[in-house]
Amino acid sequence: MVRHNGHGHWRQVVEAGDHLVKLSGLLYAPQWASSRNKLNGKGVYLSRSWSKLLKEDNPYIVYGWPDMKTVPVEEVHGLVLFLVRLMKMGIVPEIACIGGHGRTGTLYSCLLVYLEGLTPRQAVIRTWNNYCESAVETLGQMKLVYKYGKYLESKKV
Numbered sequence: 001m002v003r004h005n006g007h008g009h010w011r012q013v014v015e016a017g018d019h020l021v022k023l024s025g026l027l028y029a030p031q032w033a034s035s036r037n038k039l040n041g042k043g044v045y046l047s048r049s050w051s052k053l054l055k056e057d058n059p060y061i062v063y064g065w066p067d068m069k070t071v072p073v074e075e076v077h078g079l080v081l082f083l084v085r086l087m088k089m090g091i092v093p094e095i096a097c098i099g100g101h102g103r104t105g106t107l108y109s110c111l112l113v114y115l116e117g118l119t120p121r122q123a124v125i126r127t128w129n130n131y132c133e134s135a136v137e138t139l140g141q142m143k144l145v146y147k148y149g150k151y152l153e154s155k156k157v
């Protein structure tokens with residue numbers, strides 16, 4: 001598996017609907033960040049490794065999404081709604097994993113489907129264009145974006 005180290009995805013600001021979101025990889029966190037010197041973070045952190053690095057008094061979710069894997073579509077929807085809630089509070093929320101590509105890119109794509117009404121295909125292409133062409137790393141993650149599109153349609157009925 002090719003690893004895209006050196007992309008430098010740290011709190012990269014991208015658009016989502018009328019809002020903004022920051023996309024990050026833990027690999028690119030500042031050197032000073034540690035369990036004694038914690039980061040402010042508001043948003044959704046898709047690896048348990050984030051837990052020890054975030055100040056407890058911020059609104060965030062640490063969700064254990066295994067690297068290169070997918071998760072249930074209902075849980076993705078819950079994460080999307082949490083991000084949207086923060087946006088409505090005027091916060092620019094963060095989506096973060098380790099490398100900033102697979103899990104982060106997948107959740108960002110799902111957020112675009114929800115907020116902009118894009119098809120999953122359009123959302124993934126927008127993620128590549130707006131953010132990084134290495135985002136959404138596996139076929140399973142790609143399929144999850146499509147599954148999320150179907151899930152949202154089924155809820156509209």
Ligand SMILES: [Zn+2]
Nearest residue numbers: 004007132134
């Ligand atoms: Zn990248």
